[in-house]
Amino acid sequence: MASIRQIPSTHLLPDWRNLGTVLRVLLGINAMAMAAALVRAGSLAAWFPGYVEMAAWVEPPLFALLCLLAAGRDLLWRLPGRAAQALVAGAAGLVAGVQYDAWTWLGLAERAPLGAWRAALLGAAATGAMLGYFELRARAFSPAVAEARLAALNARIRPHFLFNSLNTVLSLIRAEPKRAEAALESLADLFRAALRDHRELVSLADEIALGRQYLDLEKLRLGERLRVEWQVDEVPVDTRIPPLMLQPLLENAVYHGIEKEPEGGTVRIGFARRGDELFIEISNPASPAGQGAAGHQMAVANIRERLALYYDLEARLETVQGAANYTVRIALPCRTRKPPSVS
Amino acid sequence: MSNPETALRILIVDDEPPARARLRELLADIEPSLTTVVVGEADNGLAAMERLTEQPVDVVLCDIRMPRMDGVELAGHLGGLENPPALIFTTAYDNYAVQAFDLNAIDYLLKPVRAQRLLAALQKAKAARPILPAETLPAIGRELRGGGRTHLSCHERGRLLLVPVAEVLYFKADLKYVTARTKEREFLLDEALTHLEEEFAERFIRLHRSVLVAKDALAGFERAAGDDAEAYGWALLRGVPDKLPVSRRQWGLAKSFAKGA
Secondary structure (H helix, E strand, O other), rough: OEHHOOOOOOOOOOOOOOOHHHHHHHHHHHHHHHHHHHHHHOOOOOOHHHHHHHHHHHHHHHHHHHHHHOOHHHHHHHOOOOHHHHHHHHHHHHHHHHHHHHHHHHOOOOOEEEEEEEEHHHHHHHHHHHHHHHHHHHHHHHHHHHHHHHHHOOOOOOHHHHHHHHHHHHHHHHHOOOHHHHHHHHHHHHHHHHHHOOOEEEHHHHHHHHHHHHHHHHHHHHHHHHHEEOOOOOOOOEEEOOOOOOOHHHHHHHHHHHHOOOOEEEEEEEEEOOOEEEEEEEEOOOOOOOHHHHHOOOOOOOHHHHHHHHHHOOOOEEEOOOOEEEEEEEEOOOOOOOOOOOO | OOOOOOEEEEEEEEHHHHHHHHHHHHHHHHOOOOOEEEEEEOOHHHHHHHHHOOOOOOOOEEEOOOOOOOHHHHHHHHHOOOOOOOOEEEEEOOOHHHHHHHHOOOOOOOOOOOHHHHHHHHHHHOOOOOOOOOOOOOHHHHHHHHOOOOEEEEOEEEEEEEEEEHOOOEEEEEEOEEEOOOOOEEEOOOOHHHHHHHOOOOOOOEEEEEEEEEEEHHEEEEEEOOOOOOOOOOEEEEEOOOOOEOOOOOOOHHHHHHHHO
């Protein structure tokens, strides 16, 4: 099951394979090392050399530990929280102690009495501090909080769109009842998607189908003014992405890019896969002088926040106001239905 | 069958063809209660103004959000017509504008429109032409579109002309009038320079007590020879040979804009 629940934010331990977690550990431990170096240094000038020397002690066990934790992430999640924390702190102490022994054996440092124990204690203490931080973070982003935020962020189809679409359907009922039926069915699908449980990730194929339905409805309304170009070849359509990512951006493109232009324009949607990342690009005509970029901000900020909730630092969203086009680019990790096997 | 003598003449303005078709259907539905004739359709405010200068109309049914010229701006220009029609807005959902209309007693219909509501609004318009609040419309429009109008009205020999703001090089205030200069000619406007300065602050800057200039029309500057009481210097423009006075106070600011251009 690929869903937001897959990340057990109830657990006291973070996701050790997440880039954000790794970055936070590296920054946190190094900040502690810098503080320790400042305490030890006799003068401010001796601070930096002191830190470099300390880094030589700190980084190797840190990297080794992170590798171990990434490998053992799922095993650790199966343990009760406190036991898992103790195990991680113990592992940190062990790695630090082993490294001390290795350093002295290699002659890189002089052996002090009980030196390995001192290294182990320091390692365990620093790790304990980081674990405490992650525990607090897990509480702050508890599922209840995260789910409430997601619920608030989702389901933002503009009322403007609903009422205009209903009006379009009404205009079709007498002259073209078949098209009116199809339009109502699409509208039902769109609102089903908007109202469903947002914690489950959906397949890219479903999101694309939804986007097409949305744009078909808008085409009924705007006619020739709305032109659409999809570039969907070579897309891993089974990639799982957060629901309703595409539609709000398409809605923005239509609302700010097409409806303002008497002659309309083209909305372009492209997908590409590079390595383990999926890139999505949506562009619409917009002159820099217009209100284009400003108008987009709400939906863009909304999706940026949702990406952060689902992927932490592993997803990016950027917007570009070009000479004639406004473009939204999203990069997110490719997650297929099955978790990728560890090779 | 509609009787041309008593039929209410209607112009439908909406950028969406299905929305226009729907209003025609509804007008046909209420035919037994009220005789109407649709004299035309337009897909934006500017096209509607062209229609209205050619042919008098009793009621304009008008969408709010449209390209080129929106409904609120169209409403502002209607007052300049010889026989201004009644205006009823039709809108899907526009929280801000709808609230503003409620306060100002402007009639509006929410889309999808009910035949009964349409009938009531048309009968009301037929009985007494509602007066559009000329003072509040610009503010509503600015809030709605996040900028000033796209066109300015100009009366000339009994005709109403619309001057595209994008083509105006400068505004100049004389004793009684404000003139707008485009590449081709000048237009006399019934506007106040201070209002124009406020509404189009994005596009125009003040050079002098009596002059606003489009930022992208500025080509260069000349210091005035000797002690000129009227001007500290002169601004040169692209496309026209006119020189505009620049006051001592605005000299630095004006030059900084010309450098950016």
